[in-house]
Amino acid sequence: MANLLWLQGGACSGNTMSFLNAEEPSACDLVTDFGINILWHPSLGVELGDNLKELLNDCLSGKTKLDIFVFEGSVVNAPNGTGQWNRFAGRPMKDWVAELSNVADFVVAIGDCATYGGIPAMAPNPSESTGLQFLKRNHGGFLGKDFKSKAGLPVINIPGCPAHPDWVTQILVAVATGRAGDLSLDQFQRPKTFFQSFTQTGCTRNIHFAYKVSTTEFGQRNGCLFYDLGCRGPMTHSPCNRILWNRQSSKTRAGMPCLGCTEPEFPFFDLAPGTVFKTQTVMGVPKEMPPGLDKMRYIKLTAAAKAASPAWAEEDMFVI
Amino acid sequence: MSKVETLDISPVGRVEGDLDVRVDIEDGIVTNAWTQAELFRGFEIILKGKDPQAGLVVTPRACGICGASHLTCAAWALDTAWQTEVPRNAILARNLGQLVETIQSLPRHHYGLFMIDMINKNYKHSKYYEMAVERWAPFTGKNYEIGVTISGRPVEIYALLGGQWPHSSFMVPGGVMCSPTLTDITRAWSIMEHFRKNWLEPIWLGCSLERYEEIRTYEDFLNWMEEKEEHANSDLAMYWKMCCDIGLDKYGQGLGKYVTWGYMPHEDKYQKPTIDTRNQSIWMPSGVYDAKTDRHQLMSQGFAREDVAHAWYEESNKPTHPFDRTTNPIANNKTDFDGGKYTWATAVLHAQEGHLEAGPLARQLVYGGKHMEGWQYSDPLVLDMYKKMGGASVALRHFARMHEVKAVYRKIEHCLREFRLSEPFYKKPVEKDGRGWGATEAARGALCHWVEVEGGKIKNYQIIAPTTWNVGPRSAQGERGPIEEALIGIPIKDSRDPVEVGHVARSFDSCLVCTVHAHDAKTGQELARFRTT
Numbered sequence: 001m002a003n004l005l006w007l008q009g010g011a012c013s014g015n016t017m018s019f020l021n022a023e024e025p026s027a028c029d030l031v032t033d034f035g036i037n038i039l040w041h042p043s044l045g046v047e048l049g050d051n052l053k054e055l056l057n058d059c060l061s062g063k064t065k066l067d068i069f070v071f072e073g074s075v076v077n078a079p080n081g082t083g084q085w086n087r088f089a090g091r092p093m094k095d096w097v098a099e100l101s102n103v104a105d106f107v108v109a110i111g112d113c114a115t116y117g118g119i120p121a122m123a124p125n126p127s128e129s130t131g132l133q134f135l136k137r138n139h140g141g142f143l144g145k146d147f148k149s150k151a152g153l154p155v156i157n158i159p160g161c162p163a164h165p166d167w168v169t170q171i172l173v174a175v176a177t178g179r180a181g182d183l184s185l186d187q188f189q190r191p192k193t194f195f196q197s198f199t200q201t202g203c204t205r206n207i208h209f210a211y212k213v214s215t216t217e218f219g220q221r222n223g224c225l226f227y228d229l230g231c232r233g234p235m236t237h238s239p240c241n242r243i244l245w246n247r248q249s250s251k252t253r254a255g256m257p258c259l260g261c262t263e264p265e266f267p268f269f270d271l272a273p274g275t276v277f278k279t280q281t282v283m284g285v286p287k288e289m290p291p292g293l294d295k296m297r298y299i300k301l302t303a304a305a306k307a308a309s310p311a312w313a314e315e316d317m318f319v320i
Numbered sequence: 321m322s323k324v325e326t327l328d329i330s331p332v333g334r335v336e337g338d339l340d341v342r343v344d345i346e347d348g349i350v351t352n353a354w355t356q357a358e359l360f361r362g363f364e365i366i367l368k369g370k371d372p373q374a375g376l377v378v379t380p381r382a383c384g385i386c387g388a389s390h391l392t393c394a395a396w397a398l399d400t401a402w403q404t405e406v407p408r409n410a411i412l413a414r415n416l417g418q419l420v421e422t423i424q425s426l427p428r429h430h431y432g433l434f435m436i437d438m439i440n441k442n443y444k445h446s447k448y449y450e451m452a453v454e455r456w457a458p459f460t461g462k463n464y465e466i467g468v469t470i471s472g473r474p475v476e477i478y479a480l481l482g483g484q485w486p487h488s489s490f491m492v493p494g495g496v497m498c499s500p501t502l503t504d505i506t507r508a509w510s511i512m513e514h515f516r517k518n519w520l521e522p523i524w525l526g527c528s529l530e531r532y533e534e535i536r537t538y539e540d541f542l543n544w545m546e547e548k549e550e551h552a553n554s555d556l557a558m559y560w561k562m563c564c565d566i567g568l569d570k571y572g573q574g575l576g577k578y579v580t581w582g583y584m585p586h587e588d589k590y591q592k593p594t595i596d597t598r599n600q601s602i603w604m605p606s607g608v609y610d611a612k613t614d615r616h617q618l619m620s621q622g623f624a625r626e627d628v629a630h631a632w633y634e635e636s637n638k639p640t641h642p643f644d645r646t647t648n649p650i651a652n653n654k655t656d657f658d659g660g661k662y663t664w665a666t667a668v669l670h671a672q673e674g675h676l677e678a679g680p681l682a683r684q685l686v687y688g689g690k691h692m693e694g695w696q697y698s699d700p701l702v703l704d705m706y707k708k709m710g711g712a713s714v715a716l717r718h719f720a721r722m723h724e725v726k727a728v729y730r731k732i733e734h735c736l737r738e739f740r741l742s743e744p745f746y747k748k749p750v751e752k753d754g755r756g757w758g759a760t761e762a763a764r765g766a767l768c769h770w771v772e773v774e775g776g777k778i779k780n781y782q783i784i785a786p787t788t789w790n791v792g793p794r795s796a797q798g799e800r801g802p803i804e805e806a807l808i809g810i811p812i813k814d815s816r817d818p819v820e821v822g823h824v825a826r827s828f829d830s831c832l833v834c835t836v837h838a839h840d841a842k843t844g845q846e847l848a849r850f851r852t853t
Binding site for chain 2: 026032044087118247255
């Protein structure tokens with residue numbers, strides 16, 4: 001039995017909605033089969049009557065053991081660091097977050113807003129939002145870079161906008177079944193089991209990447225979205241093409257460029273004019289390349305790819 | 321003098337942010353009410369100066385529940401600003417994305433949010449109570465689990481089109497990014513068939529969808545319920561009978577004035593989208609319905625106004641059209657229920673009709689009108705029930721929502737039938753400056769975006785969400801917002817557990833997670849605190 005409390009700050013509830021799509025295990029299975037006792041959740045939980053505030057205070061006092069504290073949404077500090085623009089149960093949400101994080105065995109940030117600040121923290125960040133332990137790439141965030149929960153781990157970050165339901169449920173099951181010790185986290189405190197590979201890993205358009213066949217505009221079934229349409233799949237860490245979305249597909253498979261939403265910079269370039277769905281290039285060479293490539297290697301690679309490319313690579317492969 | 325108690329209903333983040341509701345209770349009846357949104361994220365401020373297409377990335381993330389609806393609005397807004405051409409297939413794909421999100425929302429809201437209240441201790445003596453616990457108790461109820469799980473299936477179709485749900489951006493000016501193949505379409509059919517055979521027909525209706533579609537009047541509905549045991553035992557019939565047994569058909573009336581933008585542009589009639597031709601080009605008609613005069617009229621974006629008299633913004637004192645707004649939040653968001661400002665939601669008004677209620681009930685009442693063209697959707701049932709039952713109620717408002725499964729299911733089939741897979745899904749537009757407007761109906765009501773592009777970047781971006789219509793505060797004239805008004809007159813059995821407030825708030829499906837804390841009117845002492853949504 002593990003007690004779980006889930007709160008939302010500057011959130012759109014998208015991670016909750018994503019979580020509800022989970023199937024193995026489903027949200028109901030987490031409760032009935034894995035003994036996760038959801039103390040409270042803003043839209044799922046059982047009605048708590050007079051007890052919500054009492055329940056929160058019982059967590060703080062230790063009367064109720066808080067095993068897992070899940071936070072969705074950014075920590076809102078506006079105006080002027082007071083947090084008054086996001087009040088919850090009579091206080092700024094950030095005050096609850098600070099205190100609950102200190103009593104929880106594990107603190108889990110779900111989605112970009114909770115991990116890095118996400119869309120609300122985009123310039124000019126009117127809500128003074130930050131993630132729990134990062135603000136964009138900067139380590140620290142709301143809880144500070146030295147923060148460790150009672151179990152000795154920093155915040156476990158499950159980024160994504162939203163996070164895939166399996167990334168969430170599998171980590172919760174790991175923690176609830178005593179396997180937290182097996183978790184290894186990367187520099188952004190993401191579980192490596194999900195975030196070591198690239199979004200491109202498993203993409204159905206890989207063959208077109210290899211032969212440098214570009215999708216030059218939307219609505220084409222063929223080609224790779226990296227060369228012209230701004231796809232970040234080769235530079236982004238996520239298992240989107242290994243663990244499919246809604247059991248069916250992924251953005252890049254469907255024809256939508258990856259926006260890099262599991263990385264701290266999302267949304268990239270602060271969506272400045274000219275940067276949306278367009279590959280940023282200098283003299284025809286992408287400004288950003290797959291990790292480990294530089295301009296010379298890239299030119300060699302693509303020249304070889306073009307030269308070697310068989311005729312069929314230009315033809316429609318995903319036909320009706 | 322009878323004792324007046326004040327209850328404060330305080331929320332936890334959602335699309336419009338956190339909502340508090342305050343009600344005054346006198347002799348067990350609510351006599352006054354205020355709705356208060358408690359979270360400000362500033363999406364309109366974030367979008368200023370950004371790439372014209374930034375709205376396609378940012379606005380679906382304003383709301384994880386209605387992301388497809390936001391994306392639809394963002395795309396059509398740019399289409400009208402850039403004067404694009406949108407291929408037939410792309411219109412169908414956008415409509416399909418929007419429709420599967422809406423049908424997902426029905427069982428998810430019904431079982432996950434609305435029905436939990438039916439097992440409140442207040443109803444222990446209802447003859448339906450035991451059945452309610454067995455079917456609808458959270459996590460363990462027999463139909464709760466099926467309902468919540470099945471809700472994830474329709475959005476699998478969204479993933480086939482856009483890669484994932486929520487938060488794809490696959491709709492772009494000039495069309496959509498995807499170009500589905502035959503297997504995508506056949507898979508989508510199978511998913512809907514699964515939805516129908518595993519929940520819609522056996523559990524929700526107890527009959528075929530075709531039989532349910534024969535219901536045209538209130539009497540038809542009552543007769544249908546008793547016609548067969550399967551009908552009588554369906555979740556729909558049990559919902560209705562229990563509502564009537566515990567009095568949910570008696571309160572939650574509201575303003576009696578309704579609005580819908582309409583939705584689903586016609587695949588042949590809206591390929592050259594403009595703001596002005598939208599009303600004649602949508603399958604599901606727009607409209608305003610005033611119950612007092614029993615009058616239907618068309619709705620147009622030109623009527624929209626926002627009034628910040630009681631909202632935490634420092635802007636014009638006059639109701640302003642969104643194109644003329646500058647979002648200017650007040651740093652010191654002090655709550656003043658005594659004639660001052662008390663919420664982040666603006667009061668959204670119709671220039672002539674004032675406050676209007678948005679949502680499925682509004683849509684269904686408009687579908688009963690005679691103001692639309694013959695090919696547009698119509699359905700007389702809910703307006704007939706409305707008139708015969710003497711107006712709106714919690715029971716009817718939620719019934720209207722669930723009744724939409726019929727139209728939405730059929731429109732999904734329509735889209736799947738109409739795709740021409742060898743034709744294009746996208747026509748590359750020319751980017752330019754201009755003003756645009758995109759609208760749709762999210763599951764929970766009227767949604768629209770206004771965009772102004774100048775010098776290749778966003779000059780102004782404004783969103784009016786369904787929850788803004790519904791949770792808006794008083795207007796400068798003092799007319800209450802829709803939920804505020806719907807709370808008036810409701811009976812509160814136990815002021816420490818005013819589940820009745822929850823019923824009303826949830827019947828609007830306002831995307832708000834509310835916490836109610838009750839205060840003694842004299843001392844301000846807190847009596848109780850609990851969730852309503």
